[in-house]
Amino acid sequence: MSVRLQGETVLLRPFREPEAATLWDRESTDRGDFEVPWPDDEVSRERVLARVAASGSWRDQHVLDLGIETNGELIGDVQARHCNLTTPPGLFELGIGLFAGTRGRGYGTEALTLITRHLFEDEGAHRVQLGTDTENTAMRRAAEKAGFRLEGIMRGFWPSPDGAPRDYALYARTRADHEGRGREGD
Numbered sequence: 001m002s003v004r005l006q007g008e009t010v011l012l013r014p015f016r017e018p019e020a021a022t023l024w025d026r027e028s029t030d031r032g033d034f035e036v037p038w039p040d041d042e043v044s045r046e047r048v049l050a051r052v053a054a055s056g057s058w059r060d061q062h063v064l065d066l067g068i069e070t071n072g073e074l075i076g077d078v079q080a081r082h083c084n085l086t087t088p089p090g091l092f093e094l095g096i097g098l099f100a101g102t103r104g105r106g107y108g109t110e111a112l113t114l115i116t117r118h119l120f121e122d123e124g125a126h127r128v129q130l131g132t133d134t135e136n137t138a139m140r141r142a143a144e145k146a147g148f149r150l151e152g153i154m155r156g157f158w159p160s161p162d163g164a165p166r167d168y169a170l171y172a173r174t175r176a177d178h179e180g181r182g183r184e185g186d
């Protein structure tokens with residue numbers, strides 16, 4: 001069954017087929033300085049189409065893609081990932097992007113809160129983590145407001161199109177945090 005998560009202002013739900021074009025639109029999905037844009041080629045297009053088609057359920061048992069909607073409009077996407085080959089069971093990672101023009105209104109914080117709660121309560125997560133550019137203040141604050149704690153800096157983590165790889169801040173929320181048992185220094 002497809003995942004649908006309703007919050008106060010946002011709904012996380014599967015994409016609709018025509019929304020592939022919106023997701024492909026570089027202007028609206030521009031992630032600014034913080035991500036290397038995917039190449040404008042057929043392989044990338046196929047990947048977007050595959051994400052849209054499989055959204056709402058765990059694709060290849062590794063990836064859950066959901067659209068973020070508010071007031072009936074798609075405003076971005078959130079992705080949960082886990083890989084049993086390279087990480088322990090119950091460890092999930094998040095990614096998120098809101099379209100330009102919809103940022104800074106609390107939607108990102110609410111979307112992170114909803115997907116994280118789903119992973120703990122319905123998917124058996126013991127830890128949910130995310131990384132972001134150390135200079136991505138919006139993402140860092142949204143993560144903190146959604147209950148994630150800073151664990152450290154991953155040096156030279158993300159390739160940069162115009163120079164040395166960027167440092168990323170690693171944030172995580174554990175099951176103990178989620179259940180109110182997290183202690184300082186855990």
Ligand SMILES: CC(C)(COP(=O)(O)OP(=O)(O)OC[C@H]1O[C@@H](n2cnc3c(N)ncnc32)[C@H](O)[C@@H]1OP(=O)(O)O)[C@@H](O)C(=O)NCCC(=O)NCCS
Nearest residue numbers: 096097098103104105106107108109132137138139141142
């Ligand atoms: C990162 C992102 C998901 C955050 O979601 P959002 O809806 O814009 O953020 P929120 O409105 O929930 O704000 C969360 C906090 O960040 C702050 N914030 C938001 N935009 C900001 C900005 N451009 N600069 C500094 N702080 C900002 C808010 O003020 C708020 O903090 P506060 O309550 O202490 O004031 C969204 O901005 C986005 O999609 N950005 C582009 C893509 C991206 O960077 N994705 C993450 C890649 S790892």
